[in-house]
Amino acid sequence: MKKVAFHTLGCKLNFAETSTIAREFTGNGYQRVNFSEVADVYLINTCSVTKKADKKSEQAVKKARNINPNATIIVMGCYAQLDPEKLASIHGVDMVLGHREKFNVFKYLDEIQTHKEKPEIHTCKLNEIKNYHHAYSQGDRTRSFLKIQDGCDYFCAYCTIPLARGRSRNQEIKEIVKQAEEIAESGIKEIILTGVNIGDFGKTTNESFLDLLKELNKVESIQRYRISSIEPDLLTEEIISFIAQSEKFLPHFHIPLQSGCNDILDKMNRKYHRELFKNKVDQIRKKIPDAFIGVDVIVGFPGEDNEKFKITEKFLQEIDASYYHVFPFSERPNTKAAKMNNKIPGDVIRQRAQIIQKMAEEKQHEFYKKHINEIRPVLFEHYNKNGEMFGFTDNYIKVETRYNENLAETIKNAKLVQINNNGNVEIKF
Secondary structure (H helix, E strand, C coil): CCEEEEEECCCHHHHHHHHHHHHHHHHCCCEEECCCCCCCEEEEEECCCCHHHHHHHHHHHHHHHHHCCCCEEEEEEHHHHHCHHHHHCCCCCCEEECCCCHHHHHHHHHHHCCCCCCCEEECCCHHHCCCCCCCECCCCCCEEEEECCECCCCCCCCCCHHHHHCCCECCCHHHHHHHHHHHHHCCCCEEEEECCCHHHCCCCCCCCHHHHHHHHCCCCCCCEEEECCCCCCCCCHHHHHHHHHCCCECCEEEEEEECCCHHHHHHCCCCCCHHHHHHHHHHHHHHCCCCEEEEEEEECCCCCCHHHHHHHHHHHHHCCCCEEEEEECCCCCCCHHHHCCCCCCHHHHHHHHHHHHHHHHHHHHHHHHHCCCCEEEEEECCCCECCEEEEEECCCCEEEEECCCCCCCCEEEEEEEEECCCCCEEEEC
16 A cells, blocks of 8 residues: 655645545545654645745755655645745655645546656646635644635735735635535634635635635534634624524634734735724724724734834734734745835844734633633544643633543543643643
């Protein structure tokens, strides 16, 4: 039996797509093994959101080559779509597949077995990325990432994703509901809705994101849903109100801000100002006071002088968020930001990232502390780490307790007792 190994970089959407492709391999007689093991075929699903992501993709190729020099190495995903020639030039790569082609990997795999003299490149032009392929993850028995949307029409000045994945598109709600029902049949308790710009759902089917939430809410066997990152201008009051009254959609939001300075937001080509963002946070707090609100922030964007960074820093201190995901600005080829003047030095960017990261940890600690002594539902994971197990409350507080196999993959009410030295919350029943 041939063996196949997968390595995924980047977003939850990539993980959902890798898992779907992996199921095709196992359905065709392959045995899936860990990426660190000897395999006949290695598939690397790349990310290109930062220079660091590009580097990690290249390192994964070298790792696979070192494990088995005779293996077939296939590289796919965003980096493969954006710069296929560069990936093909890396020693050991046998095939590069763009976003349209990656779901036809078996067709190309048959070809490569007899044409291995030089790397095969199968990618299409940006305007040809129009297909939509459903995907969801399996393997983690606790939760599943369900793809509901692909592509993006926003073209933010710093971002290559629209250049890699094409325009916003989705399939019909009824098809996504079927996939949720398939996930439920495997015993998974929680689904995370993922995509590139999920709030834009429905553009190609004349439906809406809220319509989708209402239909998914009816799938009986799924107990919990989380919404991944949603743009603030697409997070409507109706969506917030629906989540507030739903027993299945959890009090957890992930909203990209990127900058707390309106001048920088304009330069980034974002579709809102800080006032709208604050209004969304305030709406959530009014309707769902105990919600976890995670916020994305980019520091060091071109033109972000010290005064503008201080404006962002002050804004982040003022809004009632629960955590900040900080991203040092990374210049990407073929974006508007790459052509901008007033670039910020790398050491300044790193210093700013450290400032926001410290604030993020303080915000999270403050959020956790506020909920100590509450009883909340926890979904426990099955991993045993040195005799400890972990889980997440409905509002995304990470808990830690002694491993008990009877708790694994179950949802139990637990009292939040105290924050431990790991930054997690200890519980008792």
